[in-house]
Amino acid sequence: MAVEACTKPNLMVDMDDDDEPLVFKRSSSSSKQNQSNPQLQKSSSSQKLDRQLGRLMPNGRSQNGQSSGVQKGKMVSSSKASPVKSPLRNPEASKSSAKASSLRSPEANLKPSATYRLENVNRQMKVEKPSTGPAAEPNDSDDSEDDKPLSARLSTGLSKINSNYASKGSNVSHVGQNPSIPKQEDSDDERPLSHKVQLKSNVGTSTSKSYDPDEKKPFASKSNQNGSALRDSGSKKPSTVSSKRPASEVKSAGQSSIKKHKLSDASINNKQASVKAEPKLEDDDDHVPISQRMKKPATSDKNASAIKKVTKFVSSSLNKTNKNSKKVMKKSQYSKSSKVPPGSGEGQKWTTLIHNGVIFPPPYLPHGVKILYKGKPVELTPAQEEVATMFAVMLDTEYMNKPKFKENFMSDWRKILGKNHTIQNLGDCDFTPIYEWHQREKEKKKQMTTEEKKAIKEEKLKQEEKYMWAIVNGVKEKVGNFRVEPPGLFRGRGEHPKMGKLKRRIRPSDITINIGKDAPIPVCPIPGESWKEIRHDNTVTWLAFWNDPINPKEFKYVFLAASSTLKGQSDKEKYEKSRLLKDYIEGIRAAYTKGFASKDPTKKQIAVATYLIDKLALRAGNEKDDDEADTVGCCTLKVENVEPMPPNILKFDFLGKDSIRYQNEVEVESAVFKAIQQFRSGKKAGDDLFDKLDTSKLNAHLKELMPGLTAKVFRTYNASITLDEMLSRETKGGDVAENIVVYQHANKEVAIICNHQRTVSKSHSAQMLRLNEKIEELKGVLEELTTDLVRAKKGKPPLKSADGKLKRNLNPEALEKKIAQTNAKIEKMERDKETKEDLKTVALGTSKINYLDPRITVAWCKRHEVPIEKIFNKSLLAKFTWAMDVDPSFRF
DNA sequence: GTCACGACTTGCTATCAACCAC
DNA sequence: GTGGTTGATAGCAAGTCGTGAC
Numbered sequence: 001m002a003v004e005a006c007t008k009p010n011l012m013v014d015m016d017d018d019d020e021p022l023v024f025k026r027s028s029s030s031s032k033q034n035q036s037n038p039q040l041q042k043s044s045s046s047q048k049l050d051r052q053l054g055r056l057m058p059n060g061r062s063q064n065g066q067s068s069g070v071q072k073g074k075m076v077s078s079s080k081a082s083p084v085k086s087p088l089r090n091p092e093a094s095k096s097s098a099k100a101s102s103l104r105s106p107e108a109n110l111k112p113s114a115t116y117r118l119e120n121v122n123r124q125m126k127v128e129k130p131s132t133g134p135a136a137e138p139n140d141s142d143d144s145e146d147d148k149p150l151s152a153r154l155s156t157g158l159s160k161i162n163s164n165y166a167s168k169g170s171n172v173s174h175v176g177q178n179p180s181i182p183k184q185e186d187s188d189d190e191r192p193l194s195h196k197v198q199l200k201s202n203v204g205t206s207t208s209k210s211y212d213p214d215e216k217k218p219f220a221s222k223s224n225q226n227g228s229a230l231r232d233s234g235s236k237k238p239s240t241v242s243s244k245r246p247a248s249e250v251k252s253a254g255q256s257s258i259k260k261h262k263l264s265d266a267s268i269n270n271k272q273a274s275v276k277a278e279p280k281l282e283d284d285d286d287h288v289p290i291s292q293r294m295k296k297p298a299t300s301d302k303n304a305s306a307i308k309k310v311t312k313f314v315s316s317s318l319n320k321t322n323k324n325s326k327k328v329m330k331k332s333q334y335s336k337s338s339k340v341p342p343g344s345g346e347g348q349k350w351t352t353l354i355h356n357g358v359i360f361p362p363p364y365l366p367h368g369v370k371i372l373y374k375g376k377p378v379e380l381t382p383a384q385e386e387v388a389t390m391f392a393v394m395l396d397t398e399y400m401n402k403p404k405f406k407e408n409f410m411s412d413w414r415k416i417l418g419k420n421h422t423i424q425n426l427g428d429c430d431f432t433p434i435y436e437w438h439q440r441e442k443e444k445k446k447q448m449t450t451e452e453k454k455a456i457k458e459e460k461l462k463q464e465e466k467y468m469w470a471i472v473n474g475v476k477e478k479v480g481n482f483r484v485e486p487p488g489l490f491r492g493r494g495e496h497p498k499m500g501k502l503k504r505r506i507r508p509s510d511i512t513i514n515i516g517k518d519a520p521i522p523v524c525p526i527p528g529e530s531w532k533e534i535r536h537d538n539t540v541t542w543l544a545f546w547n548d549p550i551n552p553k554e555f556k557y558v559f560l561a562a563s564s565t566l567k568g569q570s571d572k573e574k575y576e577k578s579r580l581l582k583d584y585i586e587g588i589r590a591a592y593t594k595g596f597a598s599k600d601p602t603k604k605q606i607a608v609a610t611y612l613i614d615k616l617a618l619r620a621g622n623e624k625d626d627d628e629a630d631t632v633g634c635c636t637l638k639v640e641n642v643e644p645m646p647p648n649i650l651k652f653d654f655l656g657k658d659s660i661r662y663q664n665e666v667e668v669e670s671a672v673f674k675a676i677q678q679f680r681s682g683k684k685a686g687d688d689l690f691d692k693l694d695t696s697k698l699n700a701h702l703k704e705l706m707p708g709l710t711a712k713v714f715r716t717y718n719a720s721i722t723l724d725e726m727l728s729r730e731t732k733g734g735d736v737a738e739n740i741v742v743y744q745h746a747n748k749e750v751a752i753i754c755n756h757q758r759t760v761s762k763s764h765s766a767q768m769l770r771l772n773e774k775i776e777e778l779k780g781v782l783e784e785l786t787t788d789l790v791r792a793k794k795g796k797p798p799l800k801s802a803d804g805k806l807k808r809n810l811n812p813e814a815l816e817k818k819i820a821q822t823n824a825k826i827e828k829m830e831r832d833k834e835t836k837e838d839l840k841t842v843a844l845g846t847s848k849i850n851y852l853d854p855r856i857t858v859a860w861c862k863r864h865e866v867p868i869e870k871i872f873n874k875s876l877l878a879k880f881t882w883a884m885d886v887d888p889s890f891r892f
Numbered sequence: 893g894t895c896a897c898g899a900c901t902t903g904c905t906a907t908c909a910a911c912c913a914c
Numbered sequence: 915g916t917g918g919t920t921g922a923t924a925g926c927a928a929g930t931c932g933t934g935a936c
Contacts, residue, residue, distance in 0.1 A: 541900080550927095559899095767919075
């Protein structure tokens with residue numbers, strides 16, 4: 001329904017700022033514990049990665065955004081600041097820790113066959129210089145691990161899967177769990193397939209017998225039976241150059257210009273029986289069907305009180321804010337509880353919705369700097385100058401090396417210049433004057449005093465304040481992207497055919513507002529203009545949208561922030577669904593294994609595709625239009641993207657989401673190998689591998705196996721269960737710092753599984769160089785100190801320093817102390833160096849934000865007395881409010 | 893069954909501000 | 915106090931998937 005936009009009094013203008021996330025304040029004990037242990041290096045002789053991560057901590061910063069050293073101080077003050085007892089502190093933790101510590105070390109368990117990830121996900125990488133075909137170039141660079149694909153670096157982190165949960169006997173599922181779903185414990189199938197396959201010694205021979213009963217045994221017992229033949233198969237493979245996003249001239253990594261079209265044939269006739277696994281009986285609480293376990297109180301008294309406190313904490317925080325506001329609504333109306341709001345009607349997302357619309361970027365202010373055309377300054381109108389400036393400020397980006405970018409820019413700019421304008425060729429334009437002007441402006445901004453910067457910030461905040469909040473069902477919630485995107489040049493990724501096109505300015509008349517029926521219509525912030533349309537659709541969560549100027553059939557939405565209740569609820573549902581998969585996975589794997597032999601080509605393709613999605617965490621792979629970058633996912637793989645290498649290895653090479661290159665050599669079951677060979681036969685390089693398949697068919701099939709199952713659920717499932725199991729397996733009851741290292745290690749493994757990469761920072765090599773210099777410098781100091789010590793012991797004075805200065809005459813004890821300190825410094829720097837190098841291409845954040853069930857993290861923190869603030873930053877704490885009251889015994 | 897939306901989630905990067913070492 | 919480094923955050927591109935019309 002659309003109504004005329006009109007202006008009404010604004011109820012939100014004076015709303016108070018209240019964006020404080022829910023943060024459990026820690027008592028000082030855990031902080032102390034942290035402080036008391038600056039030496040974080042793991043004492044075990046375990047993996048290199050462990051060491052690297054372990055060495056990270058003394059530096060004061062962790063890789064995931066936590067500033068450990070800094071936070072030590074913060075922690076103390078936090079504790080002081082809040083008398084609220086942290087619900088994360090669990091008196092049982094030490095018990096759990098002790099239990100965990102009794103587990104075998106990962107290294108000890110790294111059996112030859114336990115190299116699934118190593119072998120199967122060992123060729124994922126970013127690309128700048130992709131190979132021109134599926135065959136990857138061998139890496140002839142140095143031995144840096146970063147030159148290897150992400151997964152190739154997993155070798156050190158792989159170990160057995162311990163399916164005996166640490167919190168045995170207390171695995172109570174609280175929320176959203178279907179009580180009828182039996183919970184399986186100690187089942188191999190609760191592991192990601194990746195791990196499971198990893199445990200097999202002979203993956204290529206188990207086509208007919210997909211479920212070796214042996215698999216259900218704990219790995220330790222299995223490992224004794226398995227040989228060592230495969231142990232190094234992954235690591236022995238040649239590394240390839242790790243780089244990112246192909247240069248414009250390359251259509252490589254097996255990318256074909258032929259895009260998959262929608263299928264019009266072959267339907268899926270695959271009604272299947274439920275694949276849900278049978279419940280199992282185990283010797284702990286986990287064997288009790290959830291339906292029975294649910295009869296128990298969902299949380300212990302202790303936990304219930306924690307929840308109470310959490311709610312109280314949040315409420316008081318909000319009430320405090322509201323107290324000052326004296327606003328239209330009563331204080332309590334804005335109070336946000338940690339509880340998910342009562343479900344509304346079918347498809348209904350909200351009952352009442354009030355907000356202030358969106359804010360627009362300021363109008364363009366001409367600077368008057370002229371570009372040169374054939375060496376001569378050219379007069380431009382403000383509109384022409386604006387677009388020229390968009391281009392000029394990008395002179396130092398990679399886009400300047402992309403002909404498509406320039407071509408598209410010129411095409412759109414020409415429309416603004418007019419047909420008969422002096423400027424006809426981009427090649428004759430010199431944008432340097434504007435570029436230099438822009439650099440000067442940036443420098444000026446940099447040179448502003450703190451006060452000036454602060455004043456500008458405050459002014460901006462003042463202007464934006466009212467747009468930052470919405471009231472949803474009477475609760476004040478933060479709005480996400482309330483700023484309309486400013487005009488600019490489209491920065492498509494990879495080889496996007498539309499890169500460089502002008503993203504025109506969005507006006508109020510482009511924007512549709514969604515708001516409650518009884519809410520005042522937001523005032524249009526640009527005088528004389530009005531909104532395109534006002535809707536009152538409570539079945540959607542967006543507050544506003546406009547058509548994407550680059551792709552007018554697509555939309556840009558304004559949503560609530562990630563910390564909002566609506567988003568939280570949706571997040572929780574996502575994780576519940578992937579948890580549910582745990583109960584079905586065994587059946588699903590059995591079903592697709594059976595499908596490998598199907599005579600129906602569609603069924604066979606579905607089986608193989610599901611196998612790849614499960615095993616390699618591939619994305620589904622929707623069809624793409626010609627005006628999008630040519631990237632693929634599982635269903636859109638081309639023949640050239642998968643090369644079978646006898647006897648049973650598949651070599652993957654393609655550009656995935658965001659044009660990130662995926663390279664991997666995977667040992668697969670022989671039936672899969674043969675099937676892929678069959679799918680390829682008679683096809684050209686650019687033809688679809690799965691020609692009978694698309695994501696709709698695949699997902700329709702998956703839904704028959706489990707309610708709501710889609711391809712992407714496998715990614716969440718594999719990521720979360722990997723975290724859960726690694727945390728359980730590798731937490732040895734160490735101190736906070738050691739536990740954080742364990743977490744980061746697990747986080748990194750998940751990032752590698754999901755192929756989450758990042759660009760090496762521009763300053764990386766300079767930073768490494770500086771670290772090396774400092775290390776060398778310290779080594780020099782160490783040498784001098786050692787000489788001085790020898791002399792001191794003989795009663796001789798120290799020699800002059802390298803720069804000829806006299807040194808203090810120290811006694812041997814003092815010198816020994818200095819030597820120890822210097823050694824510690826050198827060690828710390830070496831660790832920093834290794835960590836920096838190790839993680840330079842791995843993005844840990846994405847998996848934390850999107851794939852790892854936060855309840856795993858929160859429960860683990862509670863069990864091991866790790867302050868949650870060490871793992872989740874402020875944003876994540878706010879985003880995962882809904883997970884904070886989880887029982888410490890929670891397992892994924 | 894196909895297709896075109898439409899609504900959301902996922903993912904990387906640029907920028908900024910806080911922090912730390914000197 | 916300064917400059918380098920870092921993590922947090924904003925921004926927005928690019929995915930996934932559901933639905934309804936035909």
